[in-house]
Amino acid sequence: MKLRSKLSSLSLQVKISSIYILTNLLVMGVNIVLMLGINNISNRLDMVYQDNLHLNELSDSLTAVQDNMTDYLSSKTSDSLEDYYRSEQDYRRMLEDLNEEITGLSFDRMERNIRYMSEDYLEEVNYTIEAKRGRNVEKYRVHYEEAAQMYEYINTYIANLNTEKFRTNSEQYNLLLQKFRLFEGAAMLSMVLVMASNVCIIISLVGASLRPLKKLAGSADEVAKGNFGVELLPVESKDEIGVVTGAFNSMVVSIGKYIERLRESMEAERALKERELMMEAHLKDARLKYLQAQINPHFLFNTLNAGAQLAMMEGADRTYEYVQKVAQFYRYNMKKSEETVTIADEIEMVDYYVYILNVRFGGDIHYEKKIDPALLTVEMPGMILQPIVENCINHGIREMGSEGRICLSVYRVEHAVCISVKDNGVGMSRETIDQVMRGAYREEGKAAGSNGIGMDNVISRMKLFTKNEEVMAIFSEGEGMGTEVFLYLEDGTEEKQEQTDDV
Amino acid sequence: MWTTLLTALCVILTVAMAVYVIWFYQSGLVEETEREVYDKYYVLITEDSKSAFWQSVYEGACERALEENAYVDWLGEQFFEKYSVEELMRIATASAVDGIIVTANENEGLTELIDQAAAAGIPVVTLYGDNTKSARCSFVGVGSYNLGREYGRQVLAIISDRRQEAAKVQEAQDAVLEGRAAAGAAGRDGSAQPVRVAVLVNAYAQDMDQNILCSGIQETIEQEFGAESGIELSLLSVDDTNAFSVEESIRDIFMEQETPDIIICLNELTTTCVYQAVVDYNKVGEVSILGYYDSDTIINAIDRNVIYATVAIDTRQMGAFCIDALQEYHELGYTSQYFTADVRLIRKENVTEYLQKGEGDDETAQ
Numbered sequence: 001m002k003l004r005s006k007l008s009s010l011s012l013q014v015k016i017s018s019i020y021i022l023t024n025l026l027v028m029g030v031n032i033v034l035m036l037g038i039n040n041i042s043n044r045l046d047m048v049y050q051d052n053l054h055l056n057e058l059s060d061s062l063t064a065v066q067d068n069m070t071d072y073l074s075s076k077t078s079d080s081l082e083d084y085y086r087s088e089q090d091y092r093r094m095l096e097d098l099n100e101e102i103t104g105l106s107f108d109r110m111e112r113n114i115r116y117m118s119e120d121y122l123e124e125v126n127y128t129i130e131a132k133r134g135r136n137v138e139k140y141r142v143h144y145e146e147a148a149q150m151y152e153y154i155n156t157y158i159a160n161l162n163t164e165k166f167r168t169n170s171e172q173y174n175l176l177l178q179k180f181r182l183f184e185g186a187a188m189l190s191m192v193l194v195m196a197s198n199v200c201i202i203i204s205l206v207g208a209s210l211r212p213l214k215k216l217a218g219s220a221d222e223v224a225k226g227n228f229g230v231e232l233l234p235v236e237s238k239d240e241i242g243v244v245t246g247a248f249n250s251m252v253v254s255i256g257k258y259i260e261r262l263r264e265s266m267e268a269e270r271a272l273k274e275r276e277l278m279m280e281a282h283l284k285d286a287r288l289k290y291l292q293a294q295i296n297p298h299f300l301f302n303t304l305n306a307g308a309q310l311a312m313m314e315g316a317d318r319t320y321e322y323v324q325k326v327a328q329f330y331r332y333n334m335k336k337s338e339e340t341v342t343i344a345d346e347i348e349m350v351d352y353y354v355y356i357l358n359v360r361f362g363g364d365i366h367y368e369k370k371i372d373p374a375l376l377t378v379e380m381p382g383m384i385l386q387p388i389v390e391n392c393i394n395h396g397i398r399e400m401g402s403e404g405r406i407c408l409s410v411y412r413v414e415h416a417v418c419i420s421v422k423d424n425g426v427g428m429s430r431e432t433i434d435q436v437m438r439g440a441y442r443e444e445g446k447a448a449g450s451n452g453i454g455m456d457n458v459i460s461r462m463k464l465f466t467k468n469e470e471v472m473a474i475f476s477e478g479e480g481m482g483t484e485v486f487l488y489l490e491d492g493t494e495e496k497q498e499q500t501d502d503v
Numbered sequence: 504m505w506t507t508l509l510t511a512l513c514v515i516l517t518v519a520m521a522v523y524v525i526w527f528y529q530s531g532l533v534e535e536t537e538r539e540v541y542d543k544y545y546v547l548i549t550e551d552s553k554s555a556f557w558q559s560v561y562e563g564a565c566e567r568a569l570e571e572n573a574y575v576d577w578l579g580e581q582f583f584e585k586y587s588v589e590e591l592m593r594i595a596t597a598s599a600v601d602g603i604i605v606t607a608n609e610n611e612g613l614t615e616l617i618d619q620a621a622a623a624g625i626p627v628v629t630l631y632g633d634n635t636k637s638a639r640c641s642f643v644g645v646g647s648y649n650l651g652r653e654y655g656r657q658v659l660a661i662i663s664d665r666r667q668e669a670a671k672v673q674e675a676q677d678a679v680l681e682g683r684a685a686a687g688a689a690g691r692d693g694s695a696q697p698v699r700v701a702v703l704v705n706a707y708a709q710d711m712d713q714n715i716l717c718s719g720i721q722e723t724i725e726q727e728f729g730a731e732s733g734i735e736l737s738l739l740s741v742d743d744t745n746a747f748s749v750e751e752s753i754r755d756i757f758m759e760q761e762t763p764d765i766i767i768c769l770n771e772l773t774t775t776c777v778y779q780a781v782v783d784y785n786k787v788g789e790v791s792i793l794g795y796y797d798s799d800t801i802i803n804a805i806d807r808n809v810i811y812a813t814v815a816i817d818t819r820q821m822g823a824f825c826i827d828a829l830q831e832y833h834e835l836g837y838t839s840q841y842f843t844a845d846v847r848l849i850r851k852e853n854v855t856e857y858l859q860k861g862e863g864d865d866e867t868a869q
Contacts, residue, residue: 102544113598120597190520197513
């Protein structure tokens with residue numbers, strides 16, 4: 001495992017170089033071994049007939065001794081004597097190399113015999129020379145005969161040994177030659193095997209080194225085709241391929257994340273646009289309904305204003321006030337219905353509306369307000385409270401016949417602002433509440449005095465404004481027990497407060 | 504996967520190849536004989552190196568020598584030229600060997616050479632033939648007198664066999680020719696014909712042993728029949744001066760008018776030659792041969808009833824005795840003067856034993 005991790009930490013260049021160096025070393029090693037082998041055999045082949053050469057030299061040297069002695073005996077010159085001593089010295093030196101031991105090998109024994117006989121011979125030759133120098137004719141002739149005889153024997157011995165050795169050496173030579181041929185075959189086979197090994201090693205090791213690269217190429221191809229969901233590649237090594245694989249992996253991950261983010265933001269933008277479009281549509285709807293209900297409001301304002309002025313001039317203050325408020329109510333209706341307003345504006349609107357109704361119907365609606373003054377500046381969509389109060393009066397109180405009560409409260413609930421409109425009218429059944437909340441409730445014909453904005457429109461606009469589904473709740477304890485409508489708004493004052501605090 | 508397998512295979516093969524190459528070096532290119540060193544070096548010098556007799560002697564000597572950590576060379580075997588015993592003696596002496604075993608005779612030249620060797624400190628053992636006048640340290644032989652007595656006994660046995668056979672024939676003839684008494688008497692006179700016994704001796708060897716052997720035969724016969732035995736014992740000279748003369752001499756004997764009834768041969772070569780001559784001249788049954796040595800040819804001839812009997816000398820023992828004598832001389836400075844090898848008689852009755860043994864030997868030799 002250690003080795004594997006070490007190997008995987010090598011760079012690609014080192015890896016591939018190592019493979020080539022390794023295989024080359026292998027080839028070189030095998031070549032060296034084979035060359036040494038061939039060298040060894042050729043050396044041996046050279047040495048085979050060395051013995052024969054030595055024996056020939058020995059024989060020549062022996063002949064030189066004999067010749068020089070004969071020369072001296074016949075001429076008695078100092079030159080020939082000198083030659084004799086030199087040749088004798090040579091021959092003695094050569095004898096030193098001959099084997100002296102008694103062994104199981106016949107060559108060795110023959111060498112030993114030649115050596116001893118030669119010593120005997122040299123002694124005899126010496127006697128001959130000495131006798132000749134001493135002019136002892138009788139003696140030197142006898143010694144000469146002995147020496148000549150011995151010379152004959154030794155020569156025969158050497159010739160025999162030489163022939164025997166030549167025979168065995170020839171056999172050895174043949175044997176060596178056979179082995180050499182065998183070795184040649186083995187060498188060829190070795191080279192082929194090493195070649196094959198090298199090819200396999202290179203293929204497998206290079207393949208193993210480049211396998212991650214292939215995988216990487218496959219994955220890159222997939223990515224290029226647009227498939228970002230490719231499996232992440234395992235980083236097997238720490239070489240260049242490993243680095244590239246790691247980078248590729250993080251790239252694929254990054255691209256995935258980026259695409260995800262892009263899609264989310266596009267989604268959000270689309271939702272925003274949709275909301276805006278819907279809000280506009282509802283507003284238009286509301287305004288259309290309003291315009292359907294009102295006939296030329298500007299003319300009405302002017303008319304009403306003219307009536308108010310007339311009443312003032314006539315000193316009819318109550319009439320003046322009434323006409324004035326009616327005019328205010330319609331102006332507000334005209335002006336504010338298309339924009340965001342404050343709770344105070346809405347409450348003012350409800351005030352006008354209740355005043356007008358009380359004048360119309362002889363003051364039988366008791367209108368009560370419990371307002372947290374801090375919340376008056378909270379923003380909300382226009383034309384919300386008036387339709388709700390209108391519904392309370394039309395469906396709750398008017399049908400009751402007795403004294404009706406409307407209670408408008410604005411208070412804080414946790415982080416939200418709650419606007420409650422409570423009446424003591426006929427109440428609502430659970431089914432009706434559900435239908436209203438779902439926007440499925442349809443009134444049969446518009447009641448007189450309605451400005452034509454239905455509850456479903458109110459709910460839709462509230463939802464769009466607050467971006468929240470829980471914008472309204474209707475609560476009724478049952479028939480004759482009254483109804484309470486709750487509106488929930490975000491507490492804009494708090495946010496503003498926070499923003500100012502932040503600043 | 505397959506590349507891994509292939510790589511593994513190649514690597515294994517390469518390793519195998521490497522092992523082979525290493526083995527190739529280790530094993531050595533040429534088998535070298537183990538070079539054993541010996542303490543002593545002896546030489547055996549014989550006249551004849553081809554015969555199974557001397558081969559066996561040499562083997563016996565070698566065997567014993569190896570036990571004693573010595574080595575025996577059969578001198579002359581390695582030369583292409585044929586040297587005489589005297590020349591070989593000279594070579595051996597000059598080679599300063601540790602001992603010489605030589606088949607001697609009473610030749611004076613040889614005596615001188617043996618003395619020279621002894622003077623150079625080389626002990627000489629005479630083998631088979633002695634040189635009594637020389638300074639040889641020991642003689643290893645076969646006990647010629649006993650051998651002669653054995654031959655004599657065999658001669659008697661042959662004669663008794665023949666007489667019995669003749670008597671049977673006579674009886675048969677008598678039965679057929681009943682009433683012709685005169686003729687029968689004449690026939691009995693005819694059976695008193697002398698039996699001719701010839702001993703083949705080497706012509707030029709002035710060998711005491713041959714004489715001792717002959718007197719052994721003579722004495723045995725005389726003991727049985729007295730001086731007037733009707734057996735004529737004669738010595739026939741065989742010319743052994745050159746390589747082929749022995750065979751020629753033996754043929755000459757058979758060319759003569761009267762061939763001997765019994766021929767006693769005193770060496771392996773003459774035995775083989777006589778055997779062949781008897782077969783060639785169609786004298787089987789007429790001439791009884793007493794042979795020498797137990798070569799395969801001779802044993803087979805006994806089995807076929809051509810040779811009556813042969814004496815088998817324990818040749819290996821002879822060779823061993825030579826080495827013993829030399830070793831003893833080197834150790835003690837002296838040794839026994841005589842060693843006598845065992846002699847066994849091989850006849851038709853016990854020849855199967857030797858036949859089997861011979862075959863067995865061949866098998867082991869193979």
